[in-house]
Amino acid sequence: MKLVLSKSFFFRISLFAFFALSVLVNCVRKIELPNPGIARSEGLLFFQTKPFTGILVSRLDAIRVIRETPYEKGILHGVEREIFENGNLSAERTYSQGWKTGVHRGWFPSGARRFHHEYKYNQYDGEAWEWYESGALYSYAKYKEGKPIGRKIWREDGTIYLNYIFPDGKAFGFPGAKLCRQVRGGKDGGTASL
DSSP: OOOOOOHHHHHHHHHHHHHHHHHHHHOOOEEESSOTTEEEETTEEEETTEEOOEEEEEEEGGGTEEEEEEEETTEEOEEEEEEETTSOEEEEEEEETTEEEEEEEEEOTTSOEEEEEEEETTEEEEEEEEEOTTSOEEEEEEEETTEEEEEEEEOTTSOEEEEEEOGGGSOEEEETOOOOSEEEOOTTSOEEEO
16 A cells, blocks of 8 residues: 655645744743742742743833843843833843843933943943933943943033043043043053043
8 A cells, every 4th residue: 555645745744843843932931020930049040949041021110111131041141122111122232141242222212322332241342332312422431351441421412521541440531621532651651542
């Protein structure tokens, strides 16, 4: 006896397998706070006594956002998102095994950008920008391996409020003062620029 299977049968089986796999891949556990099954211990998040893998959903009523924080085996891992009540994104932050990494970005409820911070190995590394809701620049800072290189803060009208550089880790500058782009005279006679 010969069993003959049609192309239509294989198509149906393939389609079923595709949908079943899609459901399994996209099936992420979401737990909403408060929840009596959630506990924290020694830097890990547990759900019903087991390290939690999934999304922890918390409501931050004071700023009217919902935060979705991803965990893997009890450790913060993945892209955390905060969403305003109006559906606009409030913030996105990336974590790798509990450490801040990559670009962290934030927005005002209107959708205007609020911040852009760069991280590596759980510390500032690169540029950090912040804006007023009007779109005017509030601050700019530059970091290398967690150490500040320089920082500027502006008033909303665009006038400089603070301007510092950090040669040898010590702040040099004055509130309201305008420094040159380069300052000579570091320990090694070199320059520091912002």
